[in-house]
Amino acid sequence: MSQPNNQNTPGNESGELSTLAATALSRGIRHLFADDAERFAGFSARLGDLVLDYSKTAIDARARSALLDLARTRGIEARRDAMFAGERINATEDRSVLHVALRGEPKDGYRADGEPISGAIEDVLRAMGAFAERIRNGEVRGAHDGAITDVVNIGIGGSDLGPAMATLALAPYHDGPRIHFVSNVDGSHIADTLKNLDPATTLIIVASKTFTTIETMTNADTARRWLVAALGEAAVAEQFAAVSTALDKVASFGIAEDRVFGFWDWVGGRYSIWSAIGLPLMIAIGAQRFREFLAGARDVDQHFKTAPLGENLPVLLGLVGYWHRAICRYPTRAIIPYDQRLARFPAYLQQLDMESNGKRVGLDGQPVAVSGPVVWGEPGTNGQHAFFQLLHQGTDVVPVEFLVGARSHEPSDMQTHQDLLLANCLAQSEALMRGRTLDEAREQLVATGRSEAEAERIAPHRVFPGERPSLTILYRQLDPATLGRLIALYEHRVFVEAQLYGINAFDQWGVELGKELAMKLVPVVTGDEEVGDRDGSTSGLIAAIRTMRGF
Ligand code: F6P
Secondary structure, eight states: OOOOOOTTSTTOOOSHHHHHHHHHHHHOSHHHHHHOTTHHHHTEEEETTEEEEOTTSSOOHHHHHHHHHHHHHTTHHHHHHHHHTTOOOBTTTTBOOOGGGGGOOGGGOOEETTEEOHHHHHHHHHHHHHHHHHHHTTOSBOTTSOBOOEEEEEOOGGGTHHHHHHHHHTGGGOOSSEEEEEOOSSHHHHHHHHTTSOGGGEEEEEEOSSSOOHHHHHHHHHHHHHHHHHHOTHHHHHHEEEEESOHHHHHHHTOOGGGEEEOOTTSOGGGOTTTGGGHHHHHHHOHHHHHHHHHHHHHHHHHHHHSOGGGOHHHHHHHHHHIIIIISOOOEEEEEEEOGGGTTHHHHHIIIIIIHHOOSBOTTSSBOSOOOOEEEOOOTTGGGGTTHHHHHHSSSOOOEEEEEESSOSSOGGGHHHHHHHHHHHHHHHHHHHHOBOHHHHHHHHHHTTOOHHHHHHHGGGGOBOOOOOEEEEEESOOOHHHHHHHHHHHHHHHHHHHHHHTOOTTOOGGGHHHHHHHHHHHHHHHTSSOOOSOOHHHHHHHHHHHHHHTO
């Protein structure tokens, strides 16, 4: 498909940056370290204990300076200020973007439509806090007067991924009831979850910004039937809670008014972990720890607002991302946390990044040359024994983002685990950059007793090209504030990249078509409607499904 080849088109950098990239890529990364003993100091940035090391990329001082110029040209600072000021920068939905206000302090003075919002935010936080504490201390009783032992959060997308990821991440701080997450409309998800729970001591939270999402409403109805079958209709008011912006719809579901926690249309679903959507996390770790989580995010907001662009972590992270995607044209990026409790962080970032920046037209409605990359990943060290083969020797370059904590929460007699984890993380970025030459491979083989002929034959398979870029985000320990900082760092990175691509990061029209078609296909799947004028593949599959289902 042809795209406009205009140098000023965001994402289409045929000018200075492309030339710099060609030079940088042919020179490689290893040379940069050989030429500059202080490269780490010059190409890393810090915010307290959070370290962003982007020195193992091909970006040199000239490329960075050109990237920073581009950021200024694309109006990053003005757009950032507009977001923090509550302007309606989500132009296609005509909404402000104020998730930052959810972690603000009253003195930050956030306003939506000119009205101060910190009071309303604090009211919801207090109500959530009081409810969470009453569950945690056993004051909220189930139908048989037992304390709540289990909480099931029913939501999907932003109403699931954030609290699910964060609850796992902060497991060492989890001193409340057990928390379960149900998202998939596949009935196995809720069936497998509920089958081990006691209806009398289970609280169900229905989390949905719109309260119309079919997966969530279907799961909520199933949970309601499960509860009512065991305890009667009255249990709905006692053992359901809801989080939504659609308070009228929640009321018609039968959820008691004092169990409903609201938020606002200026909070996007994938940016909503800081809102009442965070209720399951708060129930798990308590209101105080939840506030620490918010405060960590606020640190990054303050930094993003005030730090010079060249020292600004989200800006630098965004520029590195843009460099790899739009200038070097690498189609994906891998997120590899060397932290098992961040196992859901790649999935969380998939929504944050791909739902925000996977857009084919810019703010002006015109096609963009390039949008965000495919984001994927799994924790290390597991990934090393699965897909790292391709990262090291495959034909595509995949920039890797490593995340690792210097310290773990485990007792000192398990220190070896953390030592090995850290060593592996560092070794992988080193190996990606350094590689192994043909001569080195031959020498190694001969040194281990292989004949010259055998060494010659096998050596090419043992060559690592190296020069593969990565960045490392190092933190002290994965505590609530650190998790808040990491998420906010990535949120603002997505924002920075969106400005560079020239797209609106805050709508998600791309999810609509599939939803519409699914609803039209339900009566066809059930056999209530004929297949009709559908494509041959869909018709063929429906016929096969009907046969397998016996109608
Ligand atoms: O389908 C996409 C989406 O709208 C996400 O943006 C959102 O996080 C998710 O669905 C869930 O939406 P809701 O919270 O309204 O149920």
